[in-house]
Amino acid sequence: MPARHFDRDRARRQRRAAEISQSEVAAGVGVSDSAVANWEAGHASPDPEKLPAYATALRGDLDDLFPRVGLPDLADLRCDASLYQYETAEVIGTKSTGPVKGAERGDRRLKDKYVTALAARYGVSETELRRAEDRSMAAAEARRNGMAGEPERLAVASADGNGPPTSLAGKITMILQHSYPGPQGPPSDAEMAAEVNARLGVDVLTEQDFEDLRTGAEGTPSPGVLDALAAVVGVSEMYFKSDEAVAAQVYEGLQLLAAAKAGTVGRVRARGLGAEGLPPLAMAFVNDLVAEMKEKKEKEAGSGT
Template sequence: MPARHFDRHRARAVRRAADRLQGQVGADMGVSDSAVANWETGHSSPDPEKLPEYAAALRGALDDLFPRTGMPDLADLRCDAGIYLNETAGVIGTKSAGPVSAAEKGVRRLKDRYVPALAARYGVSEGDLRRAEDRSFAAAEEKSRGAESGVHQDAAADLGRPPGSLAEKITLILQRSYPGPQGPPSDAEMAAQVNAQMGADILTAQDFLELRTGVKDTAPTAVLPALAAVVGVSPLYFESDDAVAAQVYEGLQLLAAAKQGSIGRVKARGLGPQGLSPRMMALVNELVAEMKEEEAEAGK
């Protein structure tokens, strides 16, 4: 999970700037002054559940003092609320913290009746809680895949070759686009971003999961270009090798025609099913224009 970053030097500087003694900070947090001293010297680190109290004792904001990169999972939300795992049993009215522990580990999802109480105690909406749960399950699934392969490598390294299937391409680009321990957004979040790019609710979280895992190997026409825009790659990335090769071949034909002085005839041909897109055609024409200028300059 994307744990908050604890910087002992910053914590000490902020405490001193607030004109607070280690004993005062410890008293506010219910710990000894020696515990605070050990945190500042690097001999130990505060529990993540203690960071909200620590920030308050230092008279600072949690996100400013102990920042996190990426979106929180279920355990992160609990820690941000200053709650230890064993305390969640009292929140949801069960004998043990088993239901919350299982959800944080990506083993079993929370029952609907637990969600309102947890969301209220964590200070988030029920939707935010469920999205954090999705991230916990996504992280568990990723960890499981790494354990099965015996190494924690990306899809391209596991394959020993460039990605070929649509699922391999999606997995690789997500890993490359969202590096770090927090990993990529959940399937639901990716589907939402793609839908926002398309301006319509076409893709569901289940649809994206099936594309990412190879259950489905084709997507509606607008989905892949929208996904390409979300992750910042060319739409050609998600095309089949044959389709890309056809576009490259078409471009080479255009360049050859330009060298022969017949680019006007080629430009008027129109586009076939494997032809160049308007954007690609414009790029080729720009290259042709540059070539003509260079040839003209060379002939002077």
């Protein structure tokens, strides 16, 4: 199961960058102050069901703060909806959580009426929920066959096995081939175009447009299409960015770090870095480093070393 990754340092940096106290975060998540302190200290980790509220309390994006590699299964969708398994009985109108528990374990599929109720509560389409169910079933089958972890390995391998794909067409093909297990198979070009358009809120992509992107006939989609596509398939927006674009952000970050180390900048601001700038977490990280270096410099000056 590609559960979300909790990084205590990232969470702490985000909280400090947003100038929020641990008490304020605790109130937003619905836990004690000591719970947040223990999370940041590494003594404990929040339940996955708490991560959406945690991200909101930190004024950050769930996918940025607590990323997940690969596409979600049924349990992941439930956690992203901030629901514990025991709470799903009320959602589907049953006395027990048996139907949801069985589906999440990959033992049996959900009835159509349960799919409708759960999809509405989870905030996804019924198609998305069924595909997550396919992934739960595939994972269970892999465990039974002694191949646990194989879906995750395939999700990061290229279609031809020679390393990660570099072209947009190759990246799209890899996602469609390896991230949609089960009898349904990968979605059609028309379905993918429809889901991207739904994310954008406007029809900008046709079935032919998506086919052209998938096959490499067209490599320059309209603005926003790739970000919407990343949201549809459940990967970071950076997945579809060119290597040059990723390298540019890293380079800008290194320039800022070098300037901070040389003492030529104080509090780093995201100005003059182009339309996108550095992500908030990157800015928070840089600012933390600047503060640490400044503190070290002051200590050294005070001790006469």
